[in-house]
Amino acid sequence: MTMLKVAHCSGCGQVYQKNIRNLCQDCCRSLDDELDRCESYLRRNRRATTEQLREATGVPVKKITAFLKENRLHLASYPNLTYPCNSCQAPIRQHHLCCSCRVRIISDLHILKEQESKKASRPSAFQIRNAAYR
Ligand SMILES: [Zn+2]
Ligand SMILES: [Zn+2]
Structure with missing residues (x-):
């Protein structure tokens, strides 16, 4: 017996026989x-x-x-x-984001990385302070 492959159409949501276009x-x-x-x-x-x-x-x-x-x-x-643009809706002709959003996201990532590395260094500072109390 061959199983009939069905799925929900990504256009209207009704069940249909699956095809490569994902549409009924x-x-x-x-x-x-x-x-x-x-x-x-x-x-x-x-x-x-x-x-x-x-x-x-x-x-x-x-x-x-x-x-x-x-x-x-x-x-x-x-x-x-x-x-x-995926983020701010500005009209674009290439990529998924406009220039300013790409710049913003890259700098956000940069800040995030910096915060991560600060976070990573914090426990050791704490350990040093703790050690000084002993
Ligand atoms: Zn449909
Ligand atoms: Zn944008």
Whole structure:
């Protein structure tokens, strides 16, 4: 007996027969339809922004972002398309974070590391003080 692999669709949540796209038939079809709408709008308006694309096609920014990140819409061909930074929502065209968020996160990591190393050195200072009392 072969087990039928089922899962919850990541688009609408209903149970469906598992496939590589993690989407049920309905969601696959509507996603393809949305991608089609985006592509045909962009063919006529190569310099459109994400906001203009959303207004013209009714496709939510989240899905446009997914198309861009999955390379189903090619950022390189459309000079004004952007997607929001994961942290502050600023419009970006590469990576998952904008420049200032990347700088901030790197410096946060740096501070965190410094705190860690201070924490690590604290017990030995305490031991020295303790030893002086004896
Ligand atoms: Zn679905
Ligand atoms: Zn940001």
